[in-house]
Amino acid sequence: MRKLVTSVLAGIGLTLACGTSVYAQEKSLTIFWAEWDPANYLQELGNEYEKETGVKITVETTPWSDFQTKAFTEFNAHGDAYDMVVGDSQWLGAGSTGGHYVDLTDFFNKHKLGEVMAPATVKYYAEYPGGSSKYWAIPLEGDAVGWSYRKDWFEDPKEKEAFKAKYGYDLDVPKDFKALRDIAEFFYRPDQKRYGIAIYTDNSYDAMAMGFENALFSYGGELGDYSTYKVDGFINSDKAVAALDAYKELYKFTPPGWAKSFFVEDNQAITENLAAMSMNYFAFFPSLINEASNPNAKNTGFFANPPGPDGDQFAALGGQGISIVSYSQKQEEATKFLEWFIKDETQKKWAALGGYTCSAAVLKSPEFQNATPYNKAFYETMFKVKDFWAVPEYAELLQQLNQRVYPYMIGGEGTAKETLDALAADWNATFKKYGRGQ
Numbered sequence: 001m002r003k004l005v006t007s008v009l010a011g012i013g014l015t016l017a018c019g020t021s022v023y024a025q026e027k028s029l030t031i032f033w034a035e036w037d038p039a040n041y042l043q044e045l046g047n048e049y050e051k052e053t054g055v056k057i058t059v060e061t062t063p064w065s066d067f068q069t070k071a072f073t074e075f076n077a078h079g080d081a082y083d084m085v086v087g088d089s090q091w092l093g094a095g096s097t098g099g100h101y102v103d104l105t106d107f108f109n110k111h112k113l114g115e116v117m118a119p120a121t122v123k124y125y126a127e128y129p130g131g132s133s134k135y136w137a138i139p140l141e142g143d144a145v146g147w148s149y150r151k152d153w154f155e156d157p158k159e160k161e162a163f164k165a166k167y168g169y170d171l172d173v174p175k176d177f178k179a180l181r182d183i184a185e186f187f188y189r190p191d192q193k194r195y196g197i198a199i200y201t202d203n204s205y206d207a208m209a210m211g212f213e214n215a216l217f218s219y220g221g222e223l224g225d226y227s228t229y230k231v232d233g234f235i236n237s238d239k240a241v242a243a244l245d246a247y248k249e250l251y252k253f254t255p256p257g258w259a260k261s262f263f264v265e266d267n268q269a270i271t272e273n274l275a276a277m278s279m280n281y282f283a284f285f286p287s288l289i290n291e292a293s294n295p296n297a298k299n300t301g302f303f304a305n306p307p308g309p310d311g312d313q314f315a316a317l318g319g320q321g322i323s324i325v326s327y328s329q330k331q332e333e334a335t336k337f338l339e340w341f342i343k344d345e346t347q348k349k350w351a352a353l354g355g356y357t358c359s360a361a362v363l364k365s366p367e368f369q370n371a372t373p374y375n376k377a378f379y380e381t382m383f384k385v386k387d388f389w390a391v392p393e394y395a396e397l398l399q400q401l402n403q404r405v406y407p408y409m410i411g412g413e414g415t416a417k418e419t420l421d422a423l424a425a426d427w428n429a430t431f432k433k434y435g436r437g438q
Contacts, residue, residue: 028057030060033060036061087321089124090394090398095136111342116360117358117360143317148278149277185252198270199251201406207263218305221242251410313384393433
């Protein structure tokens with residue numbers, strides 16, 4: 001039905017002057033995204049676009065748990081319910097090779113977005129395959145994993161004195177993973193219902209991967225070689241094994257019942273006085289500085305993922321790019337919206353609303369970095385992020401990681417080496433099945 005209506009409108013548009021207000025009011029674009037605050041900010045930005053152009057923007061959302069399934073169900077049906085989608089970075093392979101995304105390479109080059117956007121956001125939100133200079137999305141919502149912490153706990157003179165007496169150095173924002181572990185242990189006090197740290201442990205979708213990657217990359221480990229699909233010697237390297245052991249060590253200091261936790265629970269760890277430190281995407285930090293949603297807002301601080309034992313410092317990438325859906329009947333109109341979205345003044349508005357701009361110029365500006373208590377940590381993080389596999393079979397790889405890592409992390413089954421050897425075997429078999437690197 002929608003295709004019919006669209007065709008009729010398009011026909012009317014060809015016979016009437018395109019600039020008439022009646023026609024303009026009938027034009028609309030639907031953007032599909034997950035249900036969270038950045039989607040609300042994008043709707044506000046879309047309202048601005050409607051005021052300027054008369055084109056109505058509707059940001060349609062669904063809970064994160066349904067996001068992937070609902071999007072790909074529509075893609076696979078070649079439906080035109082959505083004109084654009086703000087898809088996860090790991091969707092790039094499936095979205096492009098499956099024919100679901102419009103090739104935006106010419107658009108990307110015309111507007112020199114490789115220079116305009118922060119390098120990591122171009123690499124992980126837009127380009128597929130890696131290094132191909134083929135682009136399928138415009139970086140929209142930058143995001144990565146960072147940390148919040150209880151400043152009042154850290155700055156308490158008695159706590160500082162006790163910490164230094166036990167560990168021999170000052171209690172402060174952790175300078176490395178060893179300090180992160182020590183601080184988590186120090187504040188782990190079940191008898192006081194106070195715990196050390198909150199981390200991602202959920203074994204559905206990408207929570208476990210996004211959590212473990214923060215240790216993996218900062219310990220110098222890698223998921224594999226993205227160009228050859230070789231995983232042996234990477235995901236099961238000595239550094240990767242040490243990283244998994246370190247991540248599992250942190251789990252010992254989490255609140256009780258922390259075996260199925262993701263972004264909602266990790267913010268609750270701060271708002272409900274459960275933990276001294278909490279891992280989460282930067283996109284979920286705005287509610288932590290809002291006294292209406294966090295009674296500890298004035299005492300909440302933020303820091304970037306710390307370095308590992310050899311000084312490597314990276315973080316797991318979150319965030320998304322926006323793509324034009326190839327089945328949309330309004331691709332030209334969608335392209336006009338993207339041209340408006342990438343303008344400097346629009347990027348500044350996007351950042352002011354609370355969206356995490358990927359514009360390198362805006363990210364580097366003092367105005368942005370001083371706008372919130374966590375923007376500086378976000379800026380520092382976005383220039384040292386790494387991402388999960390973005391191949392079309394990423395969902396299988398995620399599932400295999402969950403099936404191998406979760407029993408070790410939560411159930412204590414086997415060793416880190418056995419876990420990652422088994423995961424390497426799983427991934428080898430999957431890549432062989434799809435004819436990659438063989």
